[in-house]
Amino acid sequence: MASREHRTSHTVDVEVRYAETDQMGVVHHANYLVWFELARTGLCALSGHDYPSIEKAGYLILVTEAELRYHRGARYGDRVQVEVWLDRLESRGLRFSYEVRRAGERLAAGRTHHLWVEAGTGQVCRIPSPWKEAFAGLRR
Amino acid sequence: MASREHRTSHTVDVEVRYAETDQMGVVHHANYLVWFELARTGLCALSGHDYPSIEKAGYLILVTEAELRYHRGARYGDRVQVEVWLDRLESRGLRFSYEVRRAGERLAAGRTHHLWVEAGTGQVCRIPSPWKEAFAGLRR
Amino acid sequence: MASREHRTSHTVDVEVRYAETDQMGVVHHANYLVWFELARTGLCALSGHDYPSIEKAGYLILVTEAELRYHRGARYGDRVQVEVWLDRLESRGLRFSYEVRRAGERLAAGRTHHLWVEAGTGQVCRIPSPWKEAFAGLRR
Amino acid sequence: MASREHRTSHTVDVEVRYAETDQMGVVHHANYLVWFELARTGLCALSGHDYPSIEKAGYLILVTEAELRYHRGARYGDRVQVEVWLDRLESRGLRFSYEVRRAGERLAAGRTHHLWVEAGTGQVCRIPSPWKEAFAGLRR
Numbered sequence: 001m002a003s004r005e006h007r008t009s010h011t012v013d014v015e016v017r018y019a020e021t022d023q024m025g026v027v028h029h030a031n032y033l034v035w036f037e038l039a040r041t042g043l044c045a046l047s048g049h050d051y052p053s054i055e056k057a058g059y060l061i062l063v064t065e066a067e068l069r070y071h072r073g074a075r076y077g078d079r080v081q082v083e084v085w086l087d088r089l090e091s092r093g094l095r096f097s098y099e100v101r102r103a104g105e106r107l108a109a110g111r112t113h114h115l116w117v118e119a120g121t122g123q124v125c126r127i128p129s130p131w132k133e134a135f136a137g138l139r140r
Numbered sequence: 141m142a143s144r145e146h147r148t149s150h151t152v153d154v155e156v157r158y159a160e161t162d163q164m165g166v167v168h169h170a171n172y173l174v175w176f177e178l179a180r181t182g183l184c185a186l187s188g189h190d191y192p193s194i195e196k197a198g199y200l201i202l203v204t205e206a207e208l209r210y211h212r213g214a215r216y217g218d219r220v221q222v223e224v225w226l227d228r229l230e231s232r233g234l235r236f237s238y239e240v241r242r243a244g245e246r247l248a249a250g251r252t253h254h255l256w257v258e259a260g261t262g263q264v265c266r267i268p269s270p271w272k273e274a275f276a277g278l279r280r
Numbered sequence: 281m282a283s284r285e286h287r288t289s290h291t292v293d294v295e296v297r298y299a300e301t302d303q304m305g306v307v308h309h310a311n312y313l314v315w316f317e318l319a320r321t322g323l324c325a326l327s328g329h330d331y332p333s334i335e336k337a338g339y340l341i342l343v344t345e346a347e348l349r350y351h352r353g354a355r356y357g358d359r360v361q362v363e364v365w366l367d368r369l370e371s372r373g374l375r376f377s378y379e380v381r382r383a384g385e386r387l388a389a390g391r392t393h394h395l396w397v398e399a400g401t402g403q404v405c406r407i408p409s410p411w412k413e414a415f416a417g418l419r420r
Numbered sequence: 421m422a423s424r425e426h427r428t429s430h431t432v433d434v435e436v437r438y439a440e441t442d443q444m445g446v447v448h449h450a451n452y453l454v455w456f457e458l459a460r461t462g463l464c465a466l467s468g469h470d471y472p473s474i475e476k477a478g479y480l481i482l483v484t485e486a487e488l489r490y491h492r493g494a495r496y497g498d499r500v501q502v503e504v505w506l507d508r509l510e511s512r513g514l515r516f517s518y519e520v521r522r523a524g525e526r527l528a529a530g531r532t533h534h535l536w537v538e539a540g541t542g543q544v545c546r547i548p549s550p551w552k553e554a555f556a557g558l559r560r
Contacts, residue, residue, distance in 0.1 A: 017318050017321075019162060023158070023163065024480055030450045030454050033299075037297065037299060038295070055443075066487070067486070067488075068485065068486045157454055157457065157461075158471075159457060170311070170313040177439060178435070181437075191438075192495075202304075205347075206347070208345065209344065209345050210345065217471075217472035301442050302438060303441040303496060306443075356443060
């Protein structure tokens with residue numbers, strides 16, 4: 001957790017949508033992956049190279065693993081904060097961590113692993129410049 | 141409605157998913173458009189030219205209008221039947237109608253309008269052969 | 281359209297989510313209903329009686345009809361504005377209209393019809409005070 | 421894996437929906453959690469006590485953790501098989517494992533952890549009879 005103070009993180013504020021709830025009266029658990037992605041989009045933009053531009057350049061960042069822990073349910077009417085940070089940068093992959101909070105209380109946490117892929121061939125590849133450096137910048 | 145006896149329709153059987161419900165305890169109204177599309181996919185396949193092959197050939201069928209009427213809510217645990225038929229075929233467009241039923245009772249009905257588009261240019265175009273004939277076959 | 285100048289409307293700013301796109305590269309058409317609902321939630325809050333409090337008081341506002349027209353597709357990376365206004369208020373029902381815009385360009389428009397229902401009995405009922413007055417206030 | 425031969429598993433056949441794809445041209449990764457749930461619903465029904473009846477009896481089965489590994493993307497036009505089995509039964513919790521396959525090829529795998537909760541109080545509780553026995557039957 002010490003490293004957390006030094007990381008660059010990004011937090012998005014999300015208003016719970018009615019359609020995101022299920023008959024249990026809370027947000028359906030699959031939607032947290034959608035929120036994670038929304039936060040990740042913002043973090044990528046912070047690096048100076050937003051995700052749409054990565055796809056336009058002919059690359060994809062595939063999700064290869066995801067882990068989620070659910071502590072308390074978000075509800076319609078809530079605003080939640082979704083924080084994301086890059087917690088591992090490898091030659092071909094990235095790992096992001098997430099926390100979802102409501103008024104400071106942790107509702108959920110998670111992690112997603114990604115591989116960098118050439119869209120044309122579908123082959124995993126090294127993260128090319130200038131993205132490698134841009135993502136490295138998020139680790140400081 | 142008389143014409144209905146003569147039409148080719150397609151019915152898919154859908155098991156309601158928990159994720160499709162909302163906190164009202166019924167299926168969220170946006171999901172009916174997803175069910176319509178699932179039924180439409182099956183009807184296109186019936187024509188002998190399934191929708192994935194249309195996209196592979198370089199065309200898109202854009203949705204330009206949708207209308208829905210909701211009579212009763214579908215619930216988790218239900219199986220519903222979604223029937224679709226082509227109720228209008230124009231030179232550049234198609235209109236499909238839908239009924240969603242549970243044990244014969246009508247839950248919802250709707251209609252979607254579509255235009256045929258060249259994927260490369262984004263231009264609306266005439267429905268080319270052999271699809272034109274294939275869709276015409278669904279009108280008999 | 282003249283009346284539009286006098287209406288109370290509410291506009292929400294929505295960042296397109298990756299999960300909202302489909303393989304056509306644009307936002308899947310069902311998501312517009314979800315955006316409409318998000319805007320409607322904000323408009324209800326403007327009336328001074330937010331939607332969660334209506335449900336807590338034992339009422340539901342059922343969607344009975346929806347109409348959508350799609351002009352241009354929203355894309356990942358876009359921010360869109362969703363405007364909603366109450367265009368009809370009846371003793372037991374409401375009708376809302378919507379416009380989705382990107383940088384002033386209209387992407388989609390729509391309308392939803394709703395009935396006021398007692399959650400306990402499932403019966404349609406007159407819109408009770410103080411909501412009737414609150415919604416009437418949105419018509420000025 | 422040896423134990424796998426002795427387990428009771430349930431497999432559902434899922435037709436990929438257009439709305440489930442994203443602009444990468446494959447099924448968006450959040451939908452696998454929805455498919456897992458659909459398969460789990462079927463497995464619960466196999467136990468003789470379907471999930472809707474558990475909620476009617478005043479209980480909820482909360483998702484507390486989920487893990488997913490993505491190997492290959494499912495595509496529109498695919499039919500996939502989602503297999504689920506109960507791989508751990510505790511006094512208050514359950515853990516399910518999943519595999520998603522297309523023509524025998526593994527596309528994804530995962531696991532979800534759940535706690536049994538009294539809906540009225542929101543308290544975690546022991547899995548009561550007759551469900552405890554019913555779930556135990558799935559372990560043979």
